[in-house]
Amino acid sequence: MRPFITGYRVTYADCDPFNVVYYANYLTLFERGRTELFRAMGIPYADIGKMGIYVPVSDARCLYKRSARYDDLLSIESAVQQLKRASITIAYAIYRYDPRELLAEGYTVHAFVNAEGKPRRIPQSIIDTIQAYDGATERAAQQVFSSGSHNTEQTA
C-alpha cells in the first residue's frame, strides 16, 4: 500500500529540553497520520465508533533515527501494513519535509473489539474499503510510473 501523507508543524509544546520532539509525541504524530489515512480511505474514526466497534492499540513501536526539531515541518506517512482476522497493523514513517530526511519509523497494532472489549472480526465492509483504496492507489502509482515520471515524495 502506498502511504498517505499528513503535514505537521512542530511546536514548543511538542519539544523537550533538548529542543527536539519528545519521544512519546511521535506516537501522537502516528495518531495524526492514522486518523487522516482512515479518513482518506473513507472510514473516518467517528464512523467506526458508530458501528459499535473500537480499535484500541495493543502494540506500538517507534525507531528514532534523527531528531525532529522546533518549527520543523514534518511529513507523516501512514499505510496499512497488515490485515488479520481481528487486527490491523499500520506502519508509519516521519520525515523532515525539507531537506527530506527520515526521522523515525514505527507501527501500531490495533485489535478490533466490540463495546464490551471482546475481540471481533473486522467487518467485511471495512476490509473491502481498505482493499479498494489500496487498489486505487496502486493503479495511480502504475500510471505515474508508466508515464516515466517520478514521485519519490510518496514512496515510504
Added chain:
Amino acid sequence: MRPFITGYRVTYADCDPFNVVYYANYLTLFERGRTELFRAMGIPYADIGKMGIYVPVSDARCLYKRSARYDDLLSIESAVQQLKRASITIAYAIYRYDPRELLAEGYTVHAFVNAEGKPRRIPQSIIDTIQAYDGATERAAQQVFSSGSHNTEQTA
C-alpha cells in the same frame, strides 16, 4: 481556607526547549492539585460524576513568576477561594520545594452543570463538606499557632 499541598516532580515531558515547564502544563498541575484537594475534602471527582454533576472549567488564569525547571520538586497548593450558587473558584500557588520560591499562581472557575450541560445549584451536601473541611483546617491551624510552632509550609 488553608491550601492543600500536592507534591510533583517535573519530567522532560513537562518541559519545553528552554528547559522550563511549558506554560500550558501549569494548568495540568492545577488539575493535579484540585483533584487531591477534593479528595482530601471527601468529595473525590469520581463521586461528583456519579451524582450526575459535571464541573467544567469556564475560566482559567495563570501568572508566571519564575520558571519551574527539569527535575524540580514542586508544591502545588490549592484552596477553595469562592463558592457561588452554581460555580466554584479554586486558587493555586506553585512553589519550588527547596529553596521555597513562588513560581506561579492562578485560579480556575468551574460551573456546576447537569448531564445536559445546564447550570445547576451546587448540592448542599457539597457546600457542607467544603465548609466542614475549611472549619477543620482552621481549627488545626489555631492549635498549631497557639502551641507556638510555625507552619510556614502551609501558608500560601
Added chain:
Amino acid sequence: MRPFITGYRVTYADCDPFNVVYYANYLTLFERGRTELFRAMGIPYADIGKMGIYVPVSDARCLYKRSARYDDLLSIESAVQQLKRASITIAYAIYRYDPRELLAEGYTVHAFVNAEGKPRRIPQSIIDTIQAYDGATERAAQQVFSSGSHNTEQTA
C-alpha cells in the same frame, strides 16, 4: 489589528474523558496561533531567539464558552492586542470551523527579556514590523469593505 487564522484538527491526544479538548490544551492552541501570526508578520520565533531575545509568558487566561470535540476542525484567530515598552499582549479566539461557533477566547502577555532574563525594550525593528503588518491588513480590510464584499471569517 485583524486576526491571523490558523487551522487545526482535534486529535484523541488533545481530548479528555469528556470527549472535549482538555482545558490546558487551549493554551497549546494559543501557541500554535501565536507562532503562525509571528511568521505571517515576518518575525518567526526562531529569528527572535537569534537576536538574543526571549519572550516568556507572564500571564495567560482562557475563557471557555463551548467545547471543542474530537475531530473538530478549528480556526485559531490570533492578533496583537497591545504593545508596551517591554511586553506584548496577544489575543486569541478559537472557533469551530463549521458551523462557525466561538468556543474559547483568551490572551497571553509576553515579557521581552535578554539572555539573562532581564526585561528589555522591544527592539524598534520588531515594533515597526508589527505596525507595518497591521497597516497592511488594515488597508486590505478597507479595500474589501469599499468593494462591498464581506469577510466575516476574519473578524474576531
Added chain:
Amino acid sequence: MRPFITGYRVTYADCDPFNVVYYANYLTLFERGRTELFRAMGIPYADIGKMGIYVPVSDARCLYKRSARYDDLLSIESAVQQLKRASITIAYAIYRYDPRELLAEGYTVHAFVNAEGKPRRIPQSIIDTIQAYDGATERAAQQVFSSGSHNTEQTA
C-alpha cells in the same frame, strides 16, 4: 535486576475520550520510572548531562494489556535489562496498584552519545554503579527470601 517502583496517579490530562490513559502517555510513564530508577541507582539524569553525555532513545515499544483508567493509582516498575558497549535497555511494567493487575509492558533503548551526537562507550563509572545497585538489590532479595517472607510487590 529487581525493578524499582514509582507510584503515579492518573489525571484527566493523561486520558483520552475512552476514559483510559492515551497510548502515547505510557511512554511518559516510562520516562517517570526511568528517571527514578537512575536516581535510586545514584546516577541522576542531571549528573549524566554534566558529564557531557546524552542518552537519547533509539527504540521504544509498549505492549498494551489492559487499560489504565482515570484516577487509577499505578505502579511503574523499571529495571536495567541490558548493558552494551554504547547502549542500555530499560524494561518497564505498569501495574494497577489495587487490585494488582498488569496493564502494559515495554522497553526503551538508549544510545550513549557525546555533545556532538556521536556514539561513545558507556563510562566505566556508570557501569560499576549500575552493577553495584544490581548486586545490592540481589542481596536484599536473598535476605527477604531466606527469611521466608514474600515480596510479590517487587517481582515484575
